[in-house]
Amino acid sequence: MTQDLFALTEFFAGGGLARMGLGPAWTCLFANDISEKKARVYRANFPEHQELCVQDISEVQPGMISGRATLAWASFPCQDLSLAGNGKGLHASRSGTFWPFWSLITALEGEGRGVPIVALENVGGLLTSNQGRDFAQLLTVLVESGYRPGAMLIDAAQFVPQSRPRLFIIAVKHDLDLPEELLCRPGARSPWHTPAISQAYERLPESIKRAWVWWDVPAPVMKVGSLRDVIEPEPRGVPWHSEAETARLLSLMSPLHIAKVRAAQASGELHVGTVYKRTRVEAGVKAQRAEVRFDDVSGCLRTPVGGSSRQLVLIVDQGKVRSRLLSVREAARLMGLPDSYRLPESYNEGYHVMGDAVAVPVVAWLERHLLRPLAHATMSIAL
Template sequence: MPEVYEFFAGGGMVRAGLGDAWRCVFANDIDPKKAETYRANWGDGAELHVGDIHGIEVARLPGVADLMWGSFPCQDLSLAGAGAGLAGQRSGAFHGFWRLVDGLIGEGRAPRIVAVENVCGTLTSRGGADFGVICRAFVDSGYRVGALVINADLFVPQSRPRLFVIGVREDADWRMADAGGPEAPFHTPALVRAVAGLPQSLRERMAWWRVAPPSDPVAPLVELIEEVREPALWHSQARTKAILDLMAPSHLEQVRAALAKPQRTVGAVYRRTRPDGRGGRIQRAEVRFDGRAGCLRTPAGGSSRQVLMVVEQQRVRTRLMTPRETARLMGLGDDFVLPRSATDAYHVTGDGVAVPVVRHLARALFEPLLKARLRLKAA
């Protein structure tokens, strides 16, 4: 059974995606509240270490990992951040993660596959320099490296594009997974541009990982929402009107079209700041009725929490998404134990990686690579 180290583990969503075919032998997160969720779902085992990654010693990591995963913090790399990139205090945790990779290599215990996940802003952070730093770390440590941009909306009704940088030890049979050139949909134009902007010495060591897209249909958002009957959980008519008043004409027209339909229509609403056409900025509420939600975020402020708009029987109602709805949008089953506090639950789901994306990577890339390595070793 392949073994995994799960760093920046949150509630253990990578572990959930890998499934019972994998064994997690070490997990880490700095947040005690997320650690409580991890234990509630995966038991109070010795594999979970709560603390800053910079304080972890290599000796704490057992054996040789088949996969070492790190979904390091995104705040300094995201479009909403201050642009500090990997030099920032939070996203700079990547360096603490890679210190452990190099420490394991120094002990002859190199992880066979290393994967890091973050926002797509990583590709352009500091003019592409941060993407180059990540790729250089893989190459200098003896990994063939490639990147994929996968949007969770191929698996769940949530638009959540994320960058996955995946390295395989050079002594493995990585060529069987290399497409030889970019392929849609996971090698996006933005990724191709970012790779083209790397120094030639890095470009020559990059792989284009071959991962087929999923074929199963995605359930629409309406199938994931809960039947919320408590009046207190719904917005007042005045608050719903305030949301509608923030909408541009094109979005109001979508609401009118939904009102004209005989069936219930469910949309997701985000508040955003847009140009006002006069050189300033204005807050807008934007709705989408395409069966998908926007990208879940952590509840740093009221505007970061997605609002559901339910249109039926000539009536428009709005409310915040429930914690369980956000968990479903991340591909978690209803048996996944969420924190009692809604805010804590939003932190767990909004900071996580979509479970079915991990599952797809495991089946389409990680497990075939590990099997090929065993065949190569046997030969």
């Protein structure tokens, strides 16, 4: 396949990880993000391109977008849809930025520059937000605009040692002749069509169900890397905790979690774990707890809002316990990025870019098995 065969527009682009996953078969006509801090990271990794527009999505006009894209990718903000967020839904200030994005897509359609494939990425909480009404409303807008949507819930842990389930809605224009090999017959199929997807589908109006597509994407068979391979022996910018700091961290663990640490110590072997601090209600009282996992999978990276949301590394080796923050390079590796990816000097800025991003290998898998075949299919219709 030749490079730059298909055209892409990337919205809520962050550090460009969706673009990284899509690879060299796609040329980016336009990219947008509101954050100048993220834009600096984007430009550092795509220095020869000038298509990035740093502006509120509601202020972007169709005339700013050149040409005609085959795919529009939008990883719109999840804070109002996440189970860990505020739960205000699709009409709140951050997740509600989907609507000006969609206004742009419909405006391009009105100019004769309609986009045949739209990919939306967000958290699984979109399926149940406002009792499923947000998901249904979003799909209704897609269908009324002439698209056929289908959804998959993909956990990045199938590709990298990080637990990161994300919802992917792939919608195509209704007149696109869909290749049979891309469709599940007769319906849902694991692993991507989870019970949550099936339940959300059952709640949809019949008009949406008629337009729905069950996408058939194979499960990966490659070996997922080890968490040990991600960890840097001596990372930059994140010093190891003192013995007192590590003891304080262990004191925040419940008996269940401290037992995991003691078992790792007793084994005398090397164990690499990750820790999040969380607020739990115990006997009616809120208490801060540190929760550790030694299953060779990191917890889901999140944007840093206060110290409790920063993921920690816990190393147990020959009975000794050490702890520190997860480094930004380690976070980038957990997102599937090569070490050649350029990161900012600021810890918070780098961690923020990674916590808000989409895992690169997941996008690459979708590109190979669904988006690229669909892009080829668009070449057979009159656009």
